[in-house]
Amino acid sequence: MKRKLRSGMSASLLAVAACVALHSPHSLAARDAQTILKETCQGCHTPEADNALSRISHQRKTPEGWLMSIARMQTMHGLQISDEDRRTLVKYLADTQGLAPSETDGVRYAMERRLNTVEQFDEKTSQMCGRCHSGARVALQRRPAQEWERLVNFHLGQWPSLEYQALARDRDWFDIARKEMVPLLAKRYPLDNPAWKKWQSVAPKSDALVGDWSFSGHVPGKGELAGVMSVTVDGSDTFKVSVKGQYADGTPFNGDGSAILYTGYEWRGNVTIDGVTMRQVFAAQGNAMQGRMFEAEHDERGLDFVAAKQGSSRLLAVQPGYLKAGSETEVTLIGSGLTGKPNFGKGVEVVEVVEQSADRIKVKLKAAANAQPGLREVTLGTLKGPSLSVYNKIDAVKVVPEFSVARIGEGGGSTPKVQGRFDAEAWGKGADGKPYRIGVFPAQWKVEAFDDRAKEDDDVKFAGTMQADAGVFTPGDAGPNPARKMSTNNAGNLKVIAAVDDEGKSLTGEGHMIVTVQRWNSPPIP
Ligand code: HEC
Ligand code: HEC
Incomplete structure (x- = not known):
């Protein structure tokens, strides 16, 4: 497979070729990565022909995916590596063994940390692979059959009780994984894909991104905003970023920071807006950037972001x-x-x-x-x-997200609370009788017990507080609560209700929110 992909080229040649195509740092950085691979990985990963290493050279994934693999080497296999070397490796591996933009279509929500996304995968993939982590974690990797099989073996080897947990007792997980999932994954997510080859040859220089970008955004619970993001060069594939914008109500949205470009289009920024660090996860292609910007400490607070380069139309x-x-x-x-x-x-x-x-x-x-x-x-x-x-008139109101998860936190612990953030969408009925989305409207918000159980346990009283005029729900403190039955924690099961006024007529919409315990393990790809 490797030979096919590289069509006879040696790995170092490929590295140089990819660097030229991606206009990432000169071969110096690539050599550095090669040295790190030799000195820190080769102890366990066997050298192969063409400067390749077992396992490592036969996979492609996102920067987050590479970061997770290497972090696992540290936590599970005792790999010792400095943060700086790890950064160099992630950059190098994402550039030379990344995903083409089209290979991330439809699953970018995982990198963008839209954790309330309800995934749409086929039944088998959802049941076999989507019970412990997102299906997107799978869809954001490319491997040949042998590597998918090794991944299955790794799962069972690392977590031998897997087949008895995660609701997997209803099936022969290992057998189905090997016989059905491996061929399916190898076909759906192959290592060898013309889209990646093509991307390596057409990826623009990173300095094509330098300039001013006009952007538009929307923050659930806060509204629309717009402004200009200025990008200047700060090294190879790294940038300085300055954001000047404002919300529709005039509140400023200003800040500065830096960004790095992986794989020729995966823009990852860190920008401090009014003292709060926000991450940017964008796909930058040509004159367009699109993605999500969210608070580093609270990824539920963020905005959909879309930008156009000034000079383009x-x-x-x-x-x-x-x-x-x-x-x-x-x-x-x-x-x-x-x-x-x-x-x-x-x-x-x-x-x-x-x-x-x-x-x-x-x-x-x-x-x-x-x-x-x-x-x-x-x-x-x-x-x-x-x-x-x-x-003419609002026909229905929808709470977005329709289903969401908030989490208790703090209460003496170090894990922050995860808020619920909602929009009230008004829908109309067209002349053809079909519903159409009008847009996000101001609303009055409240929560109610989702069912009898929640009512009996007084979840509304304990699980947290809804801000009536903004659709922002702040969960209760973590830890046992002596005021609750059996001193249980402040978890709850709630209806989220938005009331929108249409010229004196009030219309309501309803969503469902589970308030649950802290997320103890929050990897870059959920
Ligand atoms: C101490 C031994 C050890 C070292 C050092 C080590 N690895 Fe691994 N690596 C393993 C083992 C064992 C596996 C198979 C089990 C697994 O996937 O965790 C593995 C698997 C992998 C995989 C495949 C994971 C998958 O999802 O299939 C990748 C990629 C990888 N290693 C990358 C690296 C990189 C990059 C380095 C150097 C920075 C490195 N490893 C260093 C032991 C090591
Ligand atoms: C029992 C729970 C469980 C099930 C079921 C499960 N996974 Fe995983 N998976 C994990 C855990 C835990 C990790 C490691 C996360 C980490 O490294 O932080 C993981 C990691 C991964 C990774 C990232 C590996 C890397 O280093 O690149 C992929 C890809 C993956 N799983 C695919 C699958 C596929 C495909 C299936 C179904 C055939 C599946 N998983 C089923 C728990 C599960």
Whole structure:
């Protein structure tokens, strides 16, 4: 497999070729990584032809995936390695044995730490592999059959009781894993994939990312924001970053930090916004960056982020993205290279251009009383992308996320609480009778007992507090609570209820939140 992948090239040649393609540091850093591999890994991993090492040279994964493997070598196998050497290795391995952007499609939520994602895998993968960790952890790796098989063997060897736990008693886990999962995984996630080869030859230079980026974001429980992120070079594949933005209500969103680029597109930043360190996990490709930015200590607090490089022409967002028929409102178009007058379709008229620059256009809109309800494409010359929804009345309210997990914490312990963060989405009914999303509305929030058990145990009283005007739930303290039955902890099972006002009529939506114990083990890929 290795020979096929490298088509006869030696590993060091490949390393140099990949470095040239990725424009990562000169071969010096690559040699450094080679030295580290020889000196710290080769003791256990057998050298093979073409400068390869057993196991290590036959897998591809994300920077987080490589970090987890090496960290496991430290915690389980006694590997000694400095943090600096580990950083060098992760960078080198992610660059030379990473995933192509398309290979991460649909599973980036795991790296972006969207921990409330309800995964969609086939039944077998979910039951066999998704009971202990995310299915994304599997989908973010590429291996030949033999390496998938060794991974299965490692699971059972490392956790011999696996077949008796994790609800696995209902099946012959090992047999199914070897006979059915291995071929399936090797076919679905093969080491050898043209997409990776192609990416290695087309990956742009990292300095293509230098410049100003116009961005748009949305923070659940807080609202929309926009601004400019400036990127300057600070070494090879490393950058200085400065963010200047503001929320729709004018609150500033400013800060500075640094970032590093793995695999030619995996942007990982650390930016301190108003004294709080936030991580950036973006895919940076061409003139577009997209992903999530979240607090380092509280990954549940974060924003969806999308950015366009200044100098390119792109329409990113319309804030807010909705308008009531028969009313007037101001909306802002965010993007780059914006010129001209936007068009919002029939029945929505631009009354006034309030403000206009290449990054944003603020307009006052008027929707005719008979404007057709539904989603309409917003266009600006040839640019399009975002939509505007026009509505008559709100038909339904949805709590997002519909199902979520919050966690108790602190209470004398070092693990922080994990909050619940919610949005109330209004939905309308189109002329065709089909539901469409209007957008996020302000709401009044509360929690209720999810079932009789929760009622009997008074979960509402103990599990935490919902901020009535913001959809932010802060769980109770960790540890036993003498005020509860049998001094149990402050866990609970709750309904999350949002009430949205539509001209005097209140509509409610309902979600489900489990308030549970601390996450003791929080690896980079859940
Ligand atoms: C003390 C022995 C030891 C050292 C040193 C060591 N490893 Fe390992 N490695 C193992 C063993 C044992 C396994 C198989 C069990 C497992 O996967 O944990 C393994 C497996 C692996 C795997 C395959 C994991 C998988 O998911 O299939 C990778 C990748 C790896 N090692 C990387 C490294 C790297 C990189 C280094 C050097 C920084 C290193 N190892 C150093 C013992 C070691
Ligand atoms: C009994 C629980 C359990 C089950 C079932 C399970 N895993 Fe794991 N898996 C783990 C644990 C624990 C780790 C190690 C995490 C760490 O290194 O921090 C792991 C690690 C992994 C890794 C990362 C290995 C590396 O170093 O790159 C992959 C990939 C993986 N599992 C795939 C699978 C697949 C595929 C299946 C189904 C065939 C599966 N897992 C089933 C518990 C489980």
